[in-house]
Amino acid sequence: xxxKDLFKTDLKxxxxxxxxxxxxxDKRKVASVQVDWRPPVMVDAxxxxxxxxxxxEIEEANAKAVKLILSGKPVLVGMGxxxxxxxxxxxxxxxxxxxxxxxxxxxxxxxxxVIGALLYEGMAKTPEExxxxxxxxxxxxxxxxxxxxVGPMAGIVSPSMPVFIVKNxxxxxxxxxxxxxxxxxxxxYGAFGPExxxxxxxxxxxxxxxxxxxxxxxxxxxxxxxxxxxxHMGDEVHNRNRAATSLLFRLLAPAIVRTTSDPEQAAKVxxxxxxxxxxxxxxxxxxxxxxxxxxxxxxxxxxxxxxxxNGTDFGVQLSGTGGEWFTGPAPVPDALYFPGFTKDDANPxxxxxxxxxxxxxxxxxxxxxxxxxxxxxx
Amino acid sequence: xxxKDLFKTDLKxxxxxxxxxxxxxDKRKVASVQVDWRPPVMVDAxxxxxxxxxxxEIEEANAKAVKLILSGKPVLVGMGxxxxxxxxxxxxxxxxxxxxxxxxxxxxxxxxxVIGALLYEGMAKTPEExxxxxxxxxxxxxxxxxxxxVGPMAGIVSPSMPVFIVKNxxxxxxxxxxxxxxxxxxxxYGAFGPExxxxxxxxxxxxxxxxxxxxxxxxxxxxxxxxxxxxHMGDEVHNRNRAATSLLFRLLAPAIVRTTSDPEQAAKVxxxxxxxxxxxxxxxxxxxxxxxxxxxxxxxxxxxxxxxxNGTDFGVQLSGTGGEWFTGPAPVPDALYFPGFTKDDANPxxxxxxxxxxxxxxxxxxxxxxxxxxxxxx
Numbered sequence: 081x082x083x084k085d086l087f088k089t090d091l092k093x094x095x096x097x098x099x100x101x102x103x104x105x106d107k108r109k110v111a112s113v114q115v116d117w118r119p120p121v122m123v124d125a126x127x128x129x130x131x132x133x134x135x136x137e138i139e140e141a142n143a144k145a146v147k148l149i150l151s152g153k154p155v156l157v158g159m160g161x162x163x164x165x166x167x168x169x170x171x172x173x174x175x176x177x178x179x180x181x182x183x184x185x186x187x188x189x190x191x192x193x194v195i196g197a198l199l200y201e202g203m204a205k206t207p208e209e210x211x212x213x214x215x216x217x218x219x220x221x222x223x224x225x226x227x228x229x230v231g232p233m234a235g236i237v238s239p240s241m242p243v244f245i246v247k248n249x250x251x252x253x254x255x256x257x258x259x260x261x262x263x264x265x266x267x268x269y270g271a272f273g274p275e276x277x278x279x280x281x282x283x284x285x286x287x288x289x290x291x292x293x294x295x296x297x298x299x300x301x302x303x304x305x306x307x308x309x310x311x312h313m314g315d316e317v318h319n320r321n322r323a324a325t326s327l328l329f330r331l332l333a334p335a336i337v338r339t340t341s342d343p344e345q346a347a348k349v350x351x352x353x354x355x356x357x358x359x360x361x362x363x364x365x366x367x368x369x370x371x372x373x374x375x376x377x378x379x380x381x382x383x384x385x386x387x388x389x390n391g392t393d394f395g396v397q398l399s400g401t402g403g404e405w406f407t408g409p410a411p412v413p414d415a416l417y418f419p420g421f422t423k424d425d426a427n428p429x430x431x432x433x434x435x436x437x438x439x440x441x442x443x444x445x446x447x448x449x450x451x452x453x454x455x456x457x458x
Numbered sequence: 459x460x461x462k463d464l465f466k467t468d469l470k471x472x473x474x475x476x477x478x479x480x481x482x483x484d485k486r487k488v489a490s491v492q493v494d495w496r497p498p499v500m501v502d503a504x505x506x507x508x509x510x511x512x513x514x515e516i517e518e519a520n521a522k523a524v525k526l527i528l529s530g531k532p533v534l535v536g537m538g539x540x541x542x543x544x545x546x547x548x549x550x551x552x553x554x555x556x557x558x559x560x561x562x563x564x565x566x567x568x569x570x571x572v573i574g575a576l577l578y579e580g581m582a583k584t585p586e587e588x589x590x591x592x593x594x595x596x597x598x599x600x601x602x603x604x605x606x607x608v609g610p611m612a613g614i615v616s617p618s619m620p621v622f623i624v625k626n627x628x629x630x631x632x633x634x635x636x637x638x639x640x641x642x643x644x645x646x647y648g649a650f651g652p653e654x655x656x657x658x659x660x661x662x663x664x665x666x667x668x669x670x671x672x673x674x675x676x677x678x679x680x681x682x683x684x685x686x687x688x689x690h691m692g693d694e695v696h697n698r699n700r701a702a703t704s705l706l707f708r709l710l711a712p713a714i715v716r717t718t719s720d721p722e723q724a725a726k727v728x729x730x731x732x733x734x735x736x737x738x739x740x741x742x743x744x745x746x747x748x749x750x751x752x753x754x755x756x757x758x759x760x761x762x763x764x765x766x767x768n769g770t771d772f773g774v775q776l777s778g779t780g781g782e783w784f785t786g787p788a789p790v791p792d793a794l795y796f797p798g799f800t801k802d803d804a805n806p807x808x809x810x811x812x813x814x815x816x817x818x819x820x821x822x823x824x825x826x827x828x829x830x831x832x833x834x835x836x
Contacts, residue, residue: 088466
């Protein structure tokens with residue numbers, strides 16, 4: 081039927097989209113029907129019935145959890161060594177991305193990150209020695225998320241690593257995240273070896289003291305404010321962090337210059353941050369973690385407060401179900417691969433960075449980021 | 459007629475909008491008529507006839523001028539004192555925004571800027587003395603634009619002022635612009651007095667050497683690249699320069715730290731730039747000037763290469779008409795006034811910053827800048 085013929089008859093309007101489309105018609109007194117539709121949930125009838133009988137309580141609990149999330153005020157308040165500041169951190173403990181996993185079930189990139197961390201910590205002299213140590217159970221593993229922390233990709237946090245301390249000023253809880261190493265051969269992608277150890281050592285010995293002192297001098301850096309601005313400047317603060325990194329850089333630079341006694345060191349620190357547009361990513365993640373952790377423990381709430389992947393499993397945690405993980409297999413992403421590589425070469429999805437999506441940023445803020453939209457399509 | 463009745467008849471489509479609307483209909487083989495329409499030009503018949511008989515030559519010349527503009531590559535290559543680097547600058551010469559104007563016809567804000575500059579130069583000890591000096595003809599005035607320079611608002615450039623040197627790497631020509639003083643009581647708004655003199659002196663003695671050395675260390679700063687990125691980050695680089703200032707800051711900071719021996723001075727320089735989101739404006743203007751000056755002197759081209767206001771007159775220069783100014787009265791802007799003030803209190807429009815619009819930026823790039831669109835409406 082040609083569109084002009086369509087308009088020759090009386091229209092019967094059936095809306096399957098957003099209810100706001102129907103509201104516009106209602107205002108104009110045009111009769112229409114809203115289809116009461118949602119994606120199908122595959123769940124057994126008994127479980128669904130249990131949910132349905134508690135619907136009102138669940139919705140009330142969820143409203144409470146969402147309010148806690150929206151009122152969050154994540155602020156960068158300091159830095160410290162993981163061993164000194166992360167709750168439950170121990171000398172032989174290594175934190176990783178995603179839900180709990182044993183060495184045996186870890187994917188290659190995560191094992192690589194663990195090996196890199198053991199070399200960096202001096203707990204092993206060679207990759208082979210590190211592998212043996214890990215396989216022998218001499219090292220304990222625990223998810224970052226169970227220690228108030230988050231890490232991109234392999235998400236490895238070892239005891240000596242410096243971490244940002246982010247405080248949710250509204251609710252008082254803290255979150256932690258390492259400093260972003262940059263692109264290329266880096267620990268979070270599972271790389272290990274002298275080059276990686278050397279960079280991590282420089283980050284610990286030069287970058288960390290400079291940033292720690294600068295943050296102390298500033299007192300606090302309002303991350304929610306930076307994120308809000310960055311969303312207006314083309315970032316979605318997951319895969320694009322150029323604006324947020326720039327705004328953070330401007331704030332930190334004068335303080336770094338004042339507190340770092342050697343100007344050449346100060347210049348190198350500034351160059352390192354300038355050279356990595358993803359420097360803000362780990363802060364975006366820690367800010368999201370601090371925001372969402374405040375919404376944990378609302379009885380009966382089904383709000384998701386963690387989505388994370390360890391390269392083998394995908395796991396979520398809900399506000400009302402405490403520390404319990406609900407897991408399934410991590411998917412292999414449909415991605416743009418380097419020439420000569422295909423999906424068959426890829427590792428299943430990995431990293432805690434989906435905490436940004438859990439917090440409504442990243443993929444859920446992608447409309448704010450034309451550069452990313454052009455890249456991924458959509 | 460209800461819209462559904464409209465579609466009951468055969469449609470006769472008449473398009474007065476962009477031709478591309480009609481092209482879509484053509485593709486679908488729908489008959490339509492494109493109205494050959496343009497805004498009316500008020501011009502006498504003889505002049506119009508003269509233009510019409512030369513239409514082909516003019517269009518060819520304009521295509522050439524536009525090509526010169528689009529191929530421009532403005533790059534920040536250095537800094538110097540106005541007296542040392544600006545062509546034709548003299549000890550008793552003061553440059554100003556817009557087309558030529560005598561002291562007698564200057565508006566208040568421009569006179570204020572001149573007074574401020576004479577105090578800063580030490581040519582007068584009091585505002586009264588400065589006014590007398592200016593009125594007595596002891597000081598010469600000339601438009602920035604006649605010396606390869608541009609200045610925002612009053613646009614005052616006096617001999618001791620440090621200026622950025624911008625080179626159009628594609629065509630070899632140079633342009634000049636002062637450093638942006640920030641907001642509040644500043645020379646470009648016509649303010650003068652100890653506070654203004656002190657800031658200008660600090661800019662000359664501390665900010666200028668730091669920036670000059672940093673730019674020398676970097677060799678060149680690609681302004682077209684920064685502008686292209688900033689347009690994707692919410693700037694239109696006239697009234698919003700937050701992204702461009704941030705990107706420039708990141709580039710300059712490590713070099714400033716390396717070349718400024720006193721870290722406290724380096725920190726103050728960084729704070730000054732960080733504290734002024736319009737710091738990039740003067741570079742956006744100088745980049746536009748360098749771009750457009752390359753398109754001067756194309757015989758028979760009517761392309762506008764300057765639009766500028768001195769607070770009394772509005773003036774344009776065309777590619778094909780040499781140094782001749784075509785002027786009319788500067789309009790009083792319909793603006794958002796501070797409480798208690800109205801359009802009656804306002805000065806007619808002033809400044810060389812319309813060079814950004816002449817270059818297709820600013821108002822012509824406003825769709826890139828949601829924050830500005832929200833502010834001005836539209």
